[in-house]
Amino acid sequence: MKKAPVSDLSQMTHDRRESKTNSPALRCARTRDALCVELWKKTATSKTYLLLQEDSDAVSVKIEQSDSSGAVVIDTVWKAAAYGDTDKLKDILEKDGSQVNAADPSGYVPLQWAALNNRVATITQLIQFGAEVNQTEPGGQTALHWAATRGAIPAVELLLRSGADLTKSDIRGYTVCHVAAQYGQTQLLHHLALRWDADMDVRDNDGRTCLHWAAYKGYGDPIRLLLCLGTETQLPDREGCTPLHWAAIKGNSEACTLLVQGGGAEALSATDTTGSTPSQLAAQKGNVGAANWLANERSARERQSKKAFCAEPPRGLRHLAPVLWGLVLGLLGLFFKYVESTTLTNTVMATSSISAWIVASTALGGLCFLLRAGTADPGFIRCGGQGARTKTDGLPESSISWLDDPLLWDGSWHMLCIQCKRVRPPRSKYCKVSKRCVARFDHYCPWIGNAVGEKNHRDFVIFLMLETTAMTVSFSAAVYRVVTAGVSTARLLHTHPGTFAFLIFDGVVLFSVLMLTCSQLGQVFQNMTTNEMMNQHRYKYLQDSSGTFRNPFDLGCWPNTLEFFVGNDCATSASVHRYEGIEQAPMSQKVEDRGLHSRHCSKGGHGHSHGGCLCCQGHQRCEHKHHAPKTGENAV
Incomplete structure (x- = not known):
């Protein structure tokens, strides 16, 4: 039999203090941990029953005897529990009921072996025969700890309903939540927080919380969940290290980024007992990339704190709408003054009044849509905020009800927004400038002073189309007048500088706006957003099983266009339902389905x-x- 390992505290201390590198006890612990992981993999695939025999110097493995056919002979209560042989287990316990809580040569009881392998039927049978759910092995771990290493939610749920103590810790102070965080079992942490009100800020013997362990291991999904649950990001352990220190020690860039974005920015300048900041620790361990990023982030935040602008860019740099209004109105004025009223020709062309009406109507109409796009709600998603909690008032059930979401039950942890403390809908994204999550986020446009999202994207595209039309018609009218007058460039610059200036400015602006309009229309035809086009390599829902790009929202050019501009209900419904990866059943129902x-x-x-x-x-x-x-x- 094999016991799934629980991360050795000495290993974490080793990474913090290199002086322990050559410790014989640590070398043995490393060997045991690596061997257990390998045996765990073999057991999960071949179902070979292994028994670990440990001493102070070495680790040996004994493979249990098999019969002539190669099958393992199940002749003990521990083997029956590990393999889930309920018939054999029943026979053994009916003959000798005391075996239900008997420990094997390593000190492990049948209930622990059944919990490790998620044998729900076996656990039920053992409890019926009087198994003690809180019985511990030599390391102080219960069956609940063993089930947590595998993230076995059915086994954990059954043990908790049978009276298992969720707060019980082993000799190192590890609770079930610690073990789940050490092994990256995000689904189990989610289940314990939602259904069993588990305390994620509980500390082990060295003052480390679940967030410390998740940051040290570099598991991004548990970090996201713990941050959304409102766990403390600034808690120092006995050595003065915050979770950000441990992420820096291991050089986990994703963990560092999540901790800083999720509220741990103050830890950038926090020091441990040796006076080292996270960036200094990362540099000492040779993690150059993490060290440089942490140092730059700390410098940037310190510069911003010294200025009058909090942690966001100046208003003038993120809201250029007045400049855009002035540009459009200025070009419109130049057109009427130096093109329509020019003396290049003595005859009044019939197309002059037509072009003037087209330019005036499209330019002013575009400004109306610009005003709508800049002042409308782009699709802001209400911030959760329910994740905040304190150690004194506990965690009311309603405060984390937002966790009951099909996306999370499906394992889409990347949809958790650590800033807004909520689950983002599909295709949404957190806008760093607006500091809100935006539905169907496209991009933030400083020229309109607003994010472009689900509710104002159409207005933004129509604005671009109208202004492109106005500039194209005005530029064409000006060129036509110059060509028909037969004026050279040198003479035009000397005699009609206003017309020449209009052609230059209008041509430059037209080129840039035309490129943006074509890009936006191309995305409309594909039912994509700018954010998705730029991050398609990151978003799993835009990839098939082989990692190749696929667009689950593409219904064809014409249906996509109708959906965008007209809001065709059928097209919208088909686009939503073609998104693969969202389970429609609510989590509460699934918990009951998977429950007992x-x-x-x-x-x-x-x-x-x-x-x-x-x-x-x-x-x-x-x-x-x-x-x-x-x-x-x-x-x-």
Whole structure:
């Protein structure tokens, strides 16, 4: 049998203090941890029953005896519990009921082996025979700790409903939440916080929280969840290290970025007991990239704090709408003064009045849409804020109800916004300038002084189209007048400098606006946004199983255009439903489906688990009504 490892505290201390590198005890701990991980992988695939025998100097592995056919001989209560052989387990316990809490030669009890392998039926049977759910092994860990290493939510749920102590810690002070954070079991942390009100700020013997461990391990998803739950980002451990210090020590760039963005910016200048900041620790460990980023981020924030602008760019640099209004009106005035009223020709052309009306109507109409796009709500998503909590007032159930989201139950942790403390809808993004999440975010445009999103994207594109039309017609009219008059460039510059200036300015602005308009229309035809085009390599929903780009929203050029400009309900509905990766069932229902409706099954009286129904494991069809029948292999 094999025990899944729990990260050794000495390993974390080793990374903090290099003086312990050659410690014999640490070398043994490293060997044991690496060996356990390898054996864990083998057990999960080949289901080989292994027994770890440890001493102070070495780690040896003994493979259990097999019969002539190669199958493992299950002759002990621990093997029966590990393999989920309920019939053999029942025979053994009926003969000797004291075996239910008996420890094997390593000190591990049957319930721990069953929990490690997520054997819900076996756990149910052991509890019925009187197994102690809070019994510990030599390291002080319970069956709940063992289940947490594998993220076995069904086993954890059953143990907690049977009276397991969620706050019980081992000899190092690790609770179940610590273990889940050490192994990156985000789904389990999510389940414990939502259904069992787990305290994520609990400290181990060295003062480290779940966030410390997640940052040290470099698991981005647990960090996102813990930040959204409102865990403390500035708590120092016994060595004075915050979670950002530990992320810097390991050189985890993603962890450093998330911690700084999620509220840990003050830790950039925090020092540990040796007086080192996170950037200094990263440099000492040779993590040059993380060290430079942390140092630059700290310098930038210190410069901003010394100025009158908080942590955002000056208003004038992010709101250039007055400049744009002046540019449009200025070009319009130049057109009427130096093109329509010019003396290049003595005859009045019939097309003159037509072009003037087209330019005036499109330019002024474009300004109306500019005003709408700049003042409208681009699709701001209400900030959550429910994740904040304190150690004194506890965590009311309603404060984290926003976690009951199909996206999170589906494992889409990247949809968590650590700034807004909420789950972002698909295609939304956090706008750094607006400091809000925007639905169907396209980009932030300083020329309109607003983000471009779901509710003002159409106005923005129409504004571009109208202004492009106005500048194209005015430029064409000016060129036509110059050509028909037969005036050379030198003479035009000398005799009609206003017309020449209009041609230069209008041509330069027209080129840039035309490029932007073509880019926006191209994205409209594909049902894409600027943000998605630039980050398609990062967004999993824009990739197929092989990593190749695919657009699940593309319904064809014409339906995409109708959906954007007209808001065709059918096209919109089809586009939404073609987005793959969103489960429609609410989390509360899925928890119940995966929960323990019955600890006994109608077939054989055993609490089996199969797919989403824990009471039907091992059967090809589920007879309960809470989910559709399905087939598949049993969970290891």
